[in-house]
Amino acid sequence: MLAVIRYTVPEAQSQDFVKQGHSILDVLAEQPGYLRGRLARSVDEPNLWALVSEWEGAGFYRRALSAARMAMYPLMILMVNxxxxxxDVYVTGQEH
Incomplete structure (x- = not known):
């Protein structure tokens, strides 16, 4: 299961956003069912960011959101609703 949370981040806030994104991913990584995660920035629209994580299933992800609520709270105003x-419907490639 793939989770994508997009954010619109003003350039002046990007450094703080990256620090907070690391904190969120650290909390998520401690949760059951977490597989991997990343923080990414759009190459076409530099104010658009994505916090992407992969999970064993939707239930794991939803429970992890509850655990990460406090870390995520400061960024909620920047989230794309x-x-x-x-x-996953179709996956290709090999795990490394």
Missing amino acids: EPTAFE
Whole structure:
């Protein structure tokens, strides 16, 4: 299961955003069902960021959001309001 939370971040806040993003990923990484995560920035729109994580299932992700609520709270005003959880339909490639 893939989770994508997008944020619109003013350039002046980008350094703080990266620090807070690291904190969120650290909390998520401690949760059951977490597989991997990353913080990414759009190459076309530098104010658009994504916090991406992979999970064993949607239930794990939803429970992890509760655990990470305090770390995520300061960034909520920057979140793009859209669905965040995506179920794998087709995956290709090998795990390393």
